[in-house]
Amino acid sequence: MPDTSARPEPQKITAMYERIFRSGAPLSKLKDAAFGGRLLSDTPEQDGLGVAGRSLAWKLFLIPTTPLTPPASQSPAKPLLESLEGRRKEYASLLLEKMRAPDGSYEENFSVPGVAQLPQQSDEASMNLQRNNPLSLHEDNPWKDWFAAVDLRKTIRQDVERTFPDHDYFRDAEVQVQLTNILYIYSVTHSDIGYRQGMHELLAPLYYSVDYDSLDPIESPDKEIVEFCSRTWVAADAWILFSEVMEDMSCWYEWREPTPPPMPASLQNQYRHGPPEGRLELKPYIAPIVLTCQRLQSQLLKAADPLLWQAMQKAGIEPQIYGIRWLRLLLTREFSLPDAMILWDGIFSCDSTFELVPWICVAMLIRIRNQLIPADYSGQLSVLLRYPPPMDIDPASPHHAILLLRQAFALYTSPNPSTGSSVAIENRNLLNIPLEVPEPQPSPVRTRRPATRVRSSTDVRKATGPSRTPQGQNISVKQSQSLQLGFPELARGLLEKGESLGINKTLMNAVSELRKNIPELASQFIGSPPPESSNYSSFPLVTERPPEERPPWEHRTRFEMEHDIADLRALQKKMGDAVGSAVDALLQDEGEERDAETIKRIRNRKREAIESLAYVRDLLKGTTTEVDEERLYGEEEYKRRRWPPTSQGGDIKQTSSPPPRPPEPAVPARPSLEHRRQKSSPPAQSLPSHPLSSLPRTPVIVQPQPELVSMKRVAHATTLPRQRSSSSQSLSNPTIESNTFRAPWNYTKSNFSTPTLNSATLPRPPPTSQSPVSMRSEAPPSYTNQMPVRQARKASNDPLGALP
């Protein structure tokens, strides 16, 4: 045992004993005092660690007694002492039992408290040397278990030797032996968990506190106190406290599904040990620690500080990465040992003992929110895994650990953002932690792509207020990209202005459509990728990189994926156009009044239309991968499309959603209703008369009919459904949506609202408004149900130019 100079004077311990057990103060008052840091002195006396009377309070708080509430007349120490004495004997007998080798011997220098003479090695003749012999290969050789136990003790010992290397107390050989024994006894009596790393660091402070408060019989005349604080039973008392703590915490050490221990069949009906029935369902096993951590971050933290939660979520922080250590060690690595002990005082004094712990973690997170929110993934991880030491604070304000307890309790009792912000305010007032989250540092960037941050004051920004949205990442964007991202802003501004001017709905729709289409279009024109997506993996993609330079876990960038989707949409659109043309062709009237030449042409056209429908079917079924435009549209239509309006590049045409053009200018425009009504009948009648030889299968002719309608609607609809692209949704609802993903314009400031910049300076005029114009000159509209859109588009030129 370490020399006595490391312990307080016996009077201090007796004084504390008097105060705790003989002052007549009710338990609840003592607990309140301990929680508020008023029960014990908060300045460690010896070794920077010891606080007299701490173990007395812990014993009182942790060890259950019978009767649970002693009569008021009786000293609360009495039943506690009885309880202690019983458990001490239990520990001694466990030691005797578990530490004995199969031949009845004990290790050298082994001693059991309260047992003067260890039982002699049994020389009984009954011992079966056939089996009971260290070298026996027999299945039931008890030595096998013994050797496993020796290995276990070695494992424990390895950690015990590394316990709190900064504190000399734990370097003492005797202390290490006792710690090893306690952990060994615990793990053999809890075989479902066994020994797990971390337990040693939980036990060590308990053992230290008990030892610190221990008394030798000569040190005090008071028998009761000496018995309560008996130095003989330090290890046993530490074991008792440890078992009590583990009662609640062992689930955090659970690492495999608990198996109910086998028991006699006769008992099976009376007593159910192990997990309750509900746990036995077929679910993948998730360790309780992981569940606790997930709850900590995604429920508790989210309730108290949604902004911080969002930032951590966005960075992809998995709570178990930090939570495991925080919880399993009860924060001994996050704070200095004396500070952690103060936290333990509060934790142990709570009735529902460990429910407070996750809330302490939440309060800890809130305390470092200024470091977390602006940081990226590795930044956040560094702070979480190396919790910053407390700042120098005003000596008048409460100890930072006490403050943490108080905050945790406030959050526990009312878990909501307002409590969260009052915690932040308290931190500012008492710990000088500013409320404002600092600007994120420029995050690590690829060397070759310099970061240019573009800022503006769009209303998206304003809505989030001065406290800023937690844009954890800051994105390096090229100037062109910010311009690209400015498009929707512009369109939105127009939309809002238009609304105030009372411009009609159709126009509004058109503008909003334009707005919705722009990001995607723009992203195709300007080959700059949109910034990385969130929730992509736990690894934030710091910048967009060319694929050959990307590390292998960044398989596909958001840009690539969006690109693919855009390709798909373009293809869909083409098919829609093709189907549209086909339908138009099929709808042509072969009336009597036409001359034979026209009829022949129409028939030819119809045959082509059916061929193209068949081709669309193949495309949709995925049997063809390469798109052959000629086959898609039919010969004539294809020719027409081959020479698009000269002013535009091919890619623009493709994405700028040209409306399906009629194959036959002569086709009369019909009111949409009539159009639809007739759609199904006439072609069906006329089809059989067509030459079908070129078609692969006949049923196709009938099949596409119902599809025609839907396809056409889809094709028509594709001009609008582009807004379904997830990114643009958030535009209309930036505050909510930004939680789930980061649409580029949600976090990239655009400089669109600056007065100097108007549509004239845009890199390219919005294409959607342009293409219909040029197209119209070529082919007059045939679809009446296309008209509203078209009109709108035409009209949309106006407000774009007219509005400032």
Place this chain on the structure above:
Amino acid sequence: MAGEGTTSYDYLFKVVLIGDSGVGKSNLLSRFTRNEFNLDSKSTIGVEFATRTIQVDGKTVKAQIWDTAGQERYRAITSAYYRGAVGALLVYDIAKQSTFENVQRWLKELRDHADSNIVIMLVGNKSDLRHLRAVLTDQAQQFAEENHLSFMETSALDASNVELAFQSILTEIYRIVSAKSLENTVDPSIKPGESTTISVSTGEDQKKAGCCS
């Protein structure tokens, strides 16, 4: 985060340290990232993490090195631990035969949880303990060859080969990654909590997603 975090880099590689408890993983980490060694360091609980930026072939490579508790094949954090890891240092203690015997189990762990193309280096640590050597260099070398691992003996205490070991695994990763790679087979919506497969295979050209039609 400050200092190291603000430097720019070309590549970011995640490398995990695995191996039995007490073989010196944490000290390898601290030796490499901070040039520190601590004879009695605390046992690792959960995860530790540190970064260091080095130069490989003129490129700046930021190594993000993860260290975990050896005792537990830490189920609770396995998926998070191995996710995205492109390299693993499988560490054993040359003075402790059992830690070498367990290498096989750690390899299985890697097979189960890490990407199949993860670059693995077998590291015999504590090479300063010559007088206590229990695992012969040749024996380990042979094992490494049989399992297609690279191999090196290090000492975090006297710093021998530590730098070299990390350098060479990072270089190997870099070669593979820059040699070209990227199979886009993985669902982009990786959710935390799932283990994912990431391919680092050298192989056919996958240059995709260039310009559309």
